[in-house]
Amino acid sequence: MAKVLENIKIDNNYYLLKTDLKMDVLPGQFFMLRAWGNYPTLSRPISIYDASNTLEFLYEVVGEGTKILSQLKVGDELKVEGPYGNSFKTKDIKEISLVGGGVGVAPFYYLIKKLKEENENIDIDFYIGERENQEIENAFLDLDVNLKIKKGGFITDILEFDKKLIYTCGPDIMMKNITKLAQENNCEVYVSLDKRMGCGVGACLSCTCKTKDGNKRSCKEGPIFKGGDIIE
Structure with a gap:
């Protein structure tokens, strides 16, 4: 407890x-x-x-x-x-874009701290997509990153693809669009899936998703997958 x-x-x-x-x-x-x-x-x-x-x-x-x-x-x-679950790679990274939509921003606070601890002079762009009346960025203002905020609309309207590694978490449609655009711009993208999970240990199969390598459990093999591996 x-x-x-x-x-x-x-x-x-x-x-x-x-x-x-x-x-x-x-x-x-x-x-x-x-x-x-x-x-x-x-x-x-x-x-x-x-x-x-x-x-x-x-x-x-x-x-x-x-x-x-x-x-x-x-x-x-x-x-x-x-x-539970797997984790984001944090070592040997020179530059990266992090893209969070809504509560999908949650994992990035600790991730940014770890990225900075393990990579000297890393260049981090952190995109936050939120509704017009929200100020979720208040929970991240103490971090030394390039913070870019999109209120309303689509985060992809301001997302740049100059950094060739992208981590994203948020609504499925947002991550799907980011993955498509990232591939078109020769970027590597990893998504953190927000599936309904019943047990967290892979027993109930409620969070199963389809990938190029067959069905995977988001709580066990995920929640982080290579963007291009996910199949609707």
């Missing part, structure tokens, strides 16, 4: 949940969070926002489970299982 240190509303339905847990995790991994009894039936898969000191999670209230999470107070307990 973990204890809540902070549970801060940062923008509209977005919250930053800080727990007292400390452990080694990799950027791009996720945990299964639960702060209730029998209902809702399933725990909620939440990406790691930061793990530099304690485990922190950036999440959006979209249903009953995350609504319960948003009501947690300092000192409350919750069940935190993980880390």
Whole structure:
């Protein structure tokens, strides 16, 4: 069990949940969070926002489970299982573009920290796509990156392809379009899938996706895949 240190509303339905847990995790991994009894039936898969000191999670209230999470107070307990899934490559990178849409920005805070720790003088462009009335970027302002924000519309309208490595997380249609454009511009792209996950350990198969190498479980073989390997 973990204890809540902070549970801060940062923008509209977005919250930053800080727990007292400390452990080694990799950027791009996720945990299964639960702060209730029998209902809702399933725990909620939440990406790691930061793990530099304690485990922190950036999440959006979209249903009953995350609504319960948003009501947690300092000192409350919750069940935190993980880390699960694979991770982003962070070593031997000179330049990279990171593209997050909505709550898909969550994994990039810890990822950016790791990229900077492991690559001296790395050049990072960080694109955030959000609705007109949102300010999700407030959770990333302390990072030394080239921050580029698109409010409303499509993030691809401002996305440049001068950097030949792209990591992206967000709505499926956004990642599909980014993958297509990246391939046209000779860029390598990796996507972090946001699938509904029931167990987090690959047993229930609810997060299965189709790839060029057959069906894969987003929670086990993913959530990160090479963009061109995903088949609708």
